[in-house]
Amino acid sequence: MKASCTYCGALFVVVAMPTAIPDNNVSFHAASEVPDPGLQLVEQEVVSAENAQPLGAVSRKTVFHGAGGTLFGIHLINTLLTLVTLGIYYYWAKVRVRAFLFSQTEFAGDRFSYHGSARELLNGTIKASLVFGIPYFLMGNAGQFLEGSTAIQVTLKVAASLLLILFIPVAITGARRYRLSRTAWRGIRFSFRGKTLDFIKLWLSGYFLTAVTLGLYYPYFSTKKHAFLTTHSYFGSEPFKFSGDGVALSRPFLRMYLLAVAVAGVVGLGLYSFVDLPGQNIEDPEAMGSFVFGAIASLMIGALVSRLLWLPYSVIEQRFFWEQTSIGSARFQLPITTWPYLKLKLGNLLLMLCTLGFAWPWITIRNIRFITDQLELVGIDNFDEIVQAYDGAPPIGEGLDGFLDTGFDLG
Amino acid sequence: MPSLWQGFYLDGRSATRHPVSIQLTTAALHIVKADGHTIRWPYSEIVQTHGAYEGEQIRLEYGAPLPQTVILQDSTFLAAIQQISGSSATPFHNPRQRPLRLRLTILAGMVLLGMMGGFYMWGIPGLAKLVAPHIPVSWEEQLGMSVLEQIAPSEKRCVDQTRLAALESIVARLSRAVPDSPYRIRLTVVNRPTVNAFALPGGQVVVFRGLLEATETPEQFASVLAHELQHIYKQHSTRSLIEQASTSLLIAAATGDFTGGVAYGIEGARVLGVLRYSRLHEGEADREGLRLLQAVGIDPAEMVAFYQIMQAQHPHDDAASSYLSTHPDTSDRIEKLTALAVAPPPHPVKLFSLEEWKELRSLCQHSVASSPHAAMDSSQ
Numbered sequence: 001m002k003a004s005c006t007y008c009g010a011l012f013v014v015v016a017m018p019t020a021i022p023d024n025n026v027s028f029h030a031a032s033e034v035p036d037p038g039l040q041l042v043e044q045e046v047v048s049a050e051n052a053q054p055l056g057a058v059s060r061k062t063v064f065h066g067a068g069g070t071l072f073g074i075h076l077i078n079t080l081l082t083l084v085t086l087g088i089y090y091y092w093a094k095v096r097v098r099a100f101l102f103s104q105t106e107f108a109g110d111r112f113s114y115h116g117s118a119r120e121l122l123n124g125t126i127k128a129s130l131v132f133g134i135p136y137f138l139m140g141n142a143g144q145f146l147e148g149s150t151a152i153q154v155t156l157k158v159a160a161s162l163l164l165i166l167f168i169p170v171a172i173t174g175a176r177r178y179r180l181s182r183t184a185w186r187g188i189r190f191s192f193r194g195k196t197l198d199f200i201k202l203w204l205s206g207y208f209l210t211a212v213t214l215g216l217y218y219p220y221f222s223t224k225k226h227a228f229l230t231t232h233s234y235f236g237s238e239p240f241k242f243s244g245d246g247v248a249l250s251r252p253f254l255r256m257y258l259l260a261v262a263v264a265g266v267v268g269l270g271l272y273s274f275v276d277l278p279g280q281n282i283e284d285p286e287a288m289g290s291f292v293f294g295a296i297a298s299l300m301i302g303a304l305v306s307r308l309l310w311l312p313y314s315v316i317e318q319r320f321f322w323e324q325t326s327i328g329s330a331r332f333q334l335p336i337t338t339w340p341y342l343k344l345k346l347g348n349l350l351l352m353l354c355t356l357g358f359a360w361p362w363i364t365i366r367n368i369r370f371i372t373d374q375l376e377l378v379g380i381d382n383f384d385e386i387v388q389a390y391d392g393a394p395p396i397g398e399g400l401d402g403f404l405d406t407g408f409d410l411g
Numbered sequence: 412m413p414s415l416w417q418g419f420y421l422d423g424r425s426a427t428r429h430p431v432s433i434q435l436t437t438a439a440l441h442i443v444k445a446d447g448h449t450i451r452w453p454y455s456e457i458v459q460t461h462g463a464y465e466g467e468q469i470r471l472e473y474g475a476p477l478p479q480t481v482i483l484q485d486s487t488f489l490a491a492i493q494q495i496s497g498s499s500a501t502p503f504h505n506p507r508q509r510p511l512r513l514r515l516t517i518l519a520g521m522v523l524l525g526m527m528g529g530f531y532m533w534g535i536p537g538l539a540k541l542v543a544p545h546i547p548v549s550w551e552e553q554l555g556m557s558v559l560e561q562i563a564p565s566e567k568r569c570v571d572q573t574r575l576a577a578l579e580s581i582v583a584r585l586s587r588a589v590p591d592s593p594y595r596i597r598l599t600v601v602n603r604p605t606v607n608a609f610a611l612p613g614g615q616v617v618v619f620r621g622l623l624e625a626t627e628t629p630e631q632f633a634s635v636l637a638h639e640l641q642h643i644y645k646q647h648s649t650r651s652l653i654e655q656a657s658t659s660l661l662i663a664a665a666t667g668d669f670t671g672g673v674a675y676g677i678e679g680a681r682v683l684g685v686l687r688y689s690r691l692h693e694g695e696a697d698r699e700g701l702r703l704l705q706a707v708g709i710d711p712a713e714m715v716a717f718y719q720i721m722q723a724q725h726p727h728d729d730a731a732s733s734y735l736s737t738h739p740d741t742s743d744r745i746e747k748l749t750a751l752a753v754a755p756p757p758h759p760v761k762l763f764s765l766e767e768w769k770e771l772r773s774l775c776q777h778s779v780a781s782s783p784h785a786a787m788d789s790s791q
Contacts, residue, residue, distance in 0.1 A: 070464055073516040080523045103461045103470070110428070110482070111468065113460060186428060187421035187480045236426060357662055386426045390477055 058330070058380055062372040064365070065111075066104030071361035074100055091118035091125075101364070105372060107185060108383075115189075116182035124178065132167045136160050169203035170196055172229075180233060181390070186383070189390040194232030202228055219253040219317075220246030226321050235327060236386040244324030249317060256313040263305055311345060312338040322375065330379030334371065344370050416491075418483035420444065423474065433481060433488075435495045440471070442481060450479075454496050454503075462489060463504045527661065535657045536688060539650035546649050548593045552613030554648075559599065559615050569600040569620065569775035577771050578623075581633050581762055582616065585640055588706040594643055598636075602775045606724065608635050610642035612649055620775040625720060629762035629771070633707075634714035638700035645699065647692040654688045697744055701751050710759040711752035718745045 078093035095118045102114040139160035173196045180190035206221035223246040230242040315338045322334035344366060351359040420431040420442055434441040440457065442450040452473045462469030462483075469488055472478035489506050496503075569575070579598050586596045594614035606621040616639045626632040642648070701711045722741040763771060 065467070073513075076516055076520045076523055080519045080526070083523070083526060099460070103467070111461065111470070113470065113472075113480075115476075186426040187423045187478070188426045189477070383426045388424050388477060 058378065060108035060330070060377040060381065062375045063106045064104055064368050064372040065106060066100065066365055066368075068362035068365045071097070071100060071365060075361050091121040094118070094121060101368065102183065105368070108377070108381075110186050113184045113187075114182060115184060116178070120178070120182075124174075128167075128171070128174075132163060132170075136163050136167070139163065165204070165207070166200065169200045173199050176229060176233070185235070188236040188386060188388055190236075191234045191389065192229070192232055193234060194228060199225075199228055215257065216254070219249035222246070222317065223249060223321075230321075230325055234389060237389045238327055238382070238386045241326045242321075242324050243326070244320060248320060252313055252316045256309050260306060260309050263309065307345075308342075311342055315341045326379070327377070328380070328382040330377045330381040332375065333378050334375050336370070336374055341370070416483055416485050416488050418481050420450070421480040421482070423477040423479045428482075431481070433483065435492055437496060440481070440492075452479075452481075454492075457502055459503050462486075465506075465509065530661060531658070535654050535661070536650070536691060538657060539653040539688075542653050543646040543649045546646070548613065551646070551649055555611035555613035555615045558611050559617065563599050563601045563617050567602050569602050571774050574771050574774040575600065577763070577767075578632070578774065581629065582636055582640075584707055584762075585633060585637055585703055588703055589640075589644060592644055596640060596643065600774055606721070608639055610639040610648070612643070612646070614643055616640065616643070623772050623774065625724075626717060626768075626772060627720070628713060628716075628765065629768045630704075630709050630713035630760075631717040631720075632768075632772070633709055633762060634700065634704055634711075634717055637703040637709075637714070638696045641696040641699040641703065642692065645692070645695055647696065651685070651688060651692070655685055658685070693744075694747070697748060698751060701748055705756065708756050708758070708760040709762075710755045711748065712755055715745055715748050715752060718748065 074096055078089070078096060081089040082093055095114070095116055098116065099114045102112040105112045139156045142156055173192065173194060177192040180192045183190045202224055206217070206224060209217040210221050223244055227242040227244070230240050233240045315336055319334050319336055322332045325332045348363045348366060351363055414434065416433040418431055418433055420429040421427075422429070429444055431445070432443040434443065438453060440452040440454065442452065444450070452471075456473060458472045458478070460470045460472055461467055466486070469483045469486070471481045471483075473480075486506065489504060492503050493505055493507075575598070578600070582596050582598050586592065596614045596616060599615065599617045600623060601617060601619050603619045604621040605619045606625050608616065608618040608622050610616050616636060618635070618639075622635065623632065626635065697714075701714055704711050704714060718741055722745065
């Protein structure tokens with residue numbers, strides 16, 4: 001594993017773990033700003049950089065410090081103020097929650113900080129409403145008030161749907177651009193520099209191919225999306241890299257896909273008679289009640305089964321995406337497995353149902369901890385060489401010119 | 412308490428952490444770097460972003476939009492800065508106020524609970540009651556007609572004109588007691604064995620053959636109609652729609668989220684809300700229906716008698732299960748109505764004789780349905 005000495009600039013390879021570990025979260029504090037005797041020994045093992053082979057690895061971990069009770073306290077105040085202000089405080093509440101979650105997340109001994117403001121979120125919502133929300137509503141409902149032909153009404157509906165399809169990639173890149181620009185670690189901002197138009201092209205072609213292949217293109221589409229979003233993301237001057245393609249995910253996806261088709265077939269056959277019976281008495285509201293109940297139960301069973309089948313794939317996908325992501329010479333690792341993930345999700349569902357949604361703060365923290373407890377960056381990082389690359393101007397409030405490439409968030 | 416604190420300084424230009432010593436003076440923070448260079452931050456221009464919670468690292472920022480940062484771990488720093496800087500320490504969190512903040516949070520929780528409870532108990536039904544009268548009757552009629560087509564298709568309707576007209580005369584008698592109502596009440600009898608009746612928004616009352624035949628007297632049938640008419644007059648269907656939407660919004664506001672697992676919680680709460688409000692509507696329809704009967708001179712005991720018939724048909728319904736039902740417990744309803752009925756009117760109205768009623772309630776056996784199959788059957 002190659003790196004350079006932060007003081008003399010000499011190239012070196014890591015050949016052994018130091019005897020002294022600087023802190024609990026950094027297994028091997030390479031390129032530390034504090035001279036370390038163990039590290040100095042390692043730095044002496046300088047070999048030609050061209051022929052260097054990785055012999056050791058530095059592991060930098062993430063830790064989440066926040067408690068559910070604290071988040072619940074924040075949430076109580078937020079809810080009260082949101083209700084009292086008839087919803088206006090929502091954006092301030094969102095910023096408070098984000099600032100708390102970011103400030104409680106530590107990576108390699110330093111915590112993240114959030115620099116967004118409620119005013120920016122509010123502007124983002126207004127901007128998105130003007131450009132997408134209002135035209136979508138007008139096109140979707142204008143047909144009712146127009147005396148025109150069916151063709152005009154259908155055209156308007158189709159245009160509204162197209163606008164919605166277009167809005168999703170714009171919202172994804174806009175939110176990412178905004179959020180990253182407002183996130184800092186060690187005082188250095190993150191950024192997203194991808195062109196929204198490129199992402200729209202990728203999105204539309206991916207959607208089309210996924211539909212044409214009856215979903216089988218999905219792992220390729222999802223990897224391409226992730227690759228685009230990752231490789232255009234920066235920490236200061238340093239870009240993130242992504243090395244994977246959809247081939248690695250195609251096999252687990254196909255396995256899940258075939259199983260889902262088989263289960264859908266069996267469940268469908270099983271439910272056929274059940275659904276058919278109340279259908280005889282559809283005019284009877286009492287029987288309709290049981291029919292509706294039956295239909296809801298079938299849908300819930302169907303949703304639960306699909307969710308259960310999706311979980312193992314989702315674990316593989318998340319792990320794969322992180323493990324293909326690198327920065328400098330260091331690569332992320334997320335060794336999550338299905339069973340603990342399943343336990344997490346079922347536990348969350350149970351908590352949600354039993355508390356009618358009030359366990360939200362604890363669930364949020366459970367989800368974050370599940371990732372932060374296992375996420376690490378392995379390899380020699382070059383954090384000390386990274387410099388600020390923030391363009392200064394906030395991406396909000398520049399009018400609608402170039403809307404596509406401005407960051408906005410809906411709150 | 413130390414006079415010098417150790418921490419890290421981030422210059423906002425690179426990701427390098429600089430170990431620094433921090434000194435406090437009465438007006439400013441002095442940050443001394445390893446090379447001896449000192450940076451001065453006036454207290455009034457510093458923003459404390461982290462360190463409000465116990466055990467959390469303290470993070471101070473200076474400058475915008477890309478601030479310089481100082482990070483400390485020693486929690487005694489905050490107490491020291493309060494002590495040294497005096498009145499200029501306002502941008503800093505005071506650790507002594509943490510218990511007060513906790514108490515305020517608990518108080519906010521209690522106020523919130525009270526607000527939400529009040530909104531759930533009275534606010535949502537009150538809001539629905541307030542908003543519903545402003546919904547145009549034509550919208551309700553449109554909604555009612557579309558549901559009627561689904562539930563009572565024309566080939567299933569009992570359309571014997573003579574008998575139907577007699578039943579409609581009972582409807583007319585009841586609706587005349589509410590002269591200022593904007594609704595035109597229309598009765599539909601459906602050829603189904605279920606013992607049920609319901610009201611649709613806009614003035615449609617649907618009665619099933621099973622219920623019609625289960626009534627022993629025309630006054631019992633009138634009591635059912637009075638109950639259903641009150642659902643229409645009180646706009647219960649419209650109010651239900653408003654109540655359902657409001658409950659979802661309330662829970663979403665409380666949980667701060669509309670997506671993922673929260674949706675299940677919201678749905679659960681919405682269903683509980685719907686059931687509660689539905690039972691409230693049933694109670695109101697019972698009470699007001701009974702008053703309507705009294706207004707036209709029908710003995711309210713007839714309503715009680717009909718519920719007793721219903722109870723005899725469903726003896727296993729108990730009070731516990733009623734909390735998970737759209738209708739209140741039948742025994743409870745009978746008890747409440749008996750208390751309301753008090754004394755019978757001196758000269759109770761008799762709508763038809765029992766013999767006539769037996770004839771009238773057999774409406775569906777004499778019906779000529781409008782479906783092609785039925786037409787063929789009748790021609791044979």
